[in-house]
Amino acid sequence: MLNLLKYEFRKSGGIKAILLIITAVFQIVFMIGLFGDFEAPMAIGASSLMLIAWIGIGIIGIYSILTLHKDMNTKQGYMLFMIPKDSYRILGAKVIECGLSIWIMGAFFGALGLLDLSLLLKEFNEIDQIFDLLKMVIESVSELELNAGFAMTLVLFILTSWLFTVVNAYFAIVLSASFFNGKKFNWLISLAIFIAISLFISYIYNKLPIAEISAMKVSTNLLSIGFYLIPTVLLYFITAWIMDNKLSV
Amino acid sequence: MLESIEVTKKFVGKTAVDSATFTLEPGHIYALLGPNGSGKTTWMKMVTGLIKPTSGYIMYDSKPIGIQSRKEIAYMATEPYFYDWMTIKDVGKYYEDFFEDFSLSRFNELISRMELSEKLKTKNLSSGMSAKLKVAVTMARNAKIYLLDEPLNGIDLIARDDVMKTMLESASPENILVISSHLVEELESVVDRAIFIKDSHFAGLFDLEELRQSEGMSIADKYREIFGHGGQINA
Numbered sequence: 287m288l289n290l291l292k293y294e295f296r297k298s299g300g301i302k303a304i305l306l307i308i309t310a311v312f313q314i315v316f317m318i319g320l321f322g323d324f325e326a327p328m329a330i331g332a333s334s335l336m337l338i339a340w341i342g343i344g345i346i347g348i349y350s351i352l353t354l355h356k357d358m359n360t361k362q363g364y365m366l367f368m369i370p371k372d373s374y375r376i377l378g379a380k381v382i383e384c385g386l387s388i389w390i391m392g393a394f395f396g397a398l399g400l401l402d403l404s405l406l407l408k409e410f411n412e413i414d415q416i417f418d419l420l421k422m423v424i425e426s427v428s429e430l431e432l433n434a435g436f437a438m439t440l441v442l443f444i445l446t447s448w449l450f451t452v453v454n455a456y457f458a459i460v461l462s463a464s465f466f467n468g469k470k471f472n473w474l475i476s477l478a479i480f481i482a483i484s485l486f487i488s489y490i491y492n493k494l495p496i497a498e499i500s501a502m503k504v505s506t507n508l509l510s511i512g513f514y515l516i517p518t519v520l521l522y523f524i525t526a527w528i529m530d531n532k533l534s535v
Numbered sequence: 536m537l538e539s540i541e542v543t544k545k546f547v548g549k550t551a552v553d554s555a556t557f558t559l560e561p562g563h564i565y566a567l568l569g570p571n572g573s574g575k576t577t578w579m580k581m582v583t584g585l586i587k588p589t590s591g592y593i594m595y596d597s598k599p600i601g602i603q604s605r606k607e608i609a610y611m612a613t614e615p616y617f618y619d620w621m622t623i624k625d626v627g628k629y630y631e632d633f634f635e636d637f638s639l640s641r642f643n644e645l646i647s648r649m650e651l652s653e654k655l656k657t658k659n660l661s662s663g664m665s666a667k668l669k670v671a672v673t674m675a676r677n678a679k680i681y682l683l684d685e686p687l688n689g690i691d692l693i694a695r696d697d698v699m700k701t702m703l704e705s706a707s708p709e710n711i712l713v714i715s716s717h718l719v720e721e722l723e724s725v726v727d728r729a730i731f732i733k734d735s736h737f738a739g740l741f742d743l744e745e746l747r748q749s750e751g752m753s754i755a756d757k758y759r760e761i762f763g764h765g766g767q768i769n770a
Contacts (some may be wrong), residue, residue, distance in 0.1 A: 467546075
């Protein structure tokens, strides 16, 4: 399993390096603006960092989906599927790599954001007051209790739901490759299955009381994470079973 | 022993292999012969587990093929299949990581003999170099069954001798070698049995020595008889 993980990380190493380089460039722009008192570079750097944080996490998930698609549809897949490992391990390595990458990148961008925010607060005291005011308004309007624990569980929930989306895409790709391979519009069937499952899970989630914004707090965020982990695990097992028994590459 | 029992594989609009039944025994080198599209590659991929049969069974030592058999079956595909970020050294490391029967020292010896530099990226290899690498990494395994799909494709005459030598070095009374090739005459001196596949059907398994003695035919003669115009087969 560790060897499988090692090679999954190796496959996504290039895209992660590119993301880190882009992040480093924007961070430098931000620092130059901050310490050189240039407002424009500071604003560009800060907004670009926020953008790359969200896009970067999205890209990692999408790249993982594309890697599986490549493993299913090119000769390079032989490297993966002729080794003496069952599909639960092969897919498991992909899910773990993607999950860890999403969460580690999330933590990295979160830590970087906190660092930049503390630098900003140090340079501009009035920003502290603006944040306090903003927090007070949000708490009074939405009855949310904004604190570090809430923020962390909320981010974790968003990342977990993104992992569910990725595993759902794995399922759709494997289903398409196993049962609709060679058929016209197989990608359309695959896309339809992906959307249908996403909508179904989202529909069920929105029916639950934990989904209401006013009810959001640390405990409900944790329950929401648990909710999205259930279909993620379920889809993982079904996908691996299909790979073991029906998939031809 | 490897048994193919009523193995059929259907793709959309095409039957690639139809009820193929035959048995391969250790201690023999088999030629797998048939024109393009006859089903040779599909059959090999089914033995390797890359393709699932639509029906029928493939048994290795009386057990259905699966994860365990992949440990003992070495497959060399005809197309290049290495990850494009890999160097030749990475390929050896990858096989060492996943196959217990892989010998890195044997691999290094083979790539050195084939004059391949371990620093070369697989995506930059010529078709001949790629073919040599595939043979080297496959034959560096101490497998029970070797399935080599068109190992002589795209390589010059001198390199072909190297590849042939490497393949034969791995043959032993304990293992089975299956070589598919269009170069029927070249296999004549290497193999001792031949399997013919015609239009997705098993068309016969012949012992070459028996063929020479009983029918006075070479493997090429038999090929012409089966696949030539109006060729009929009595398996």
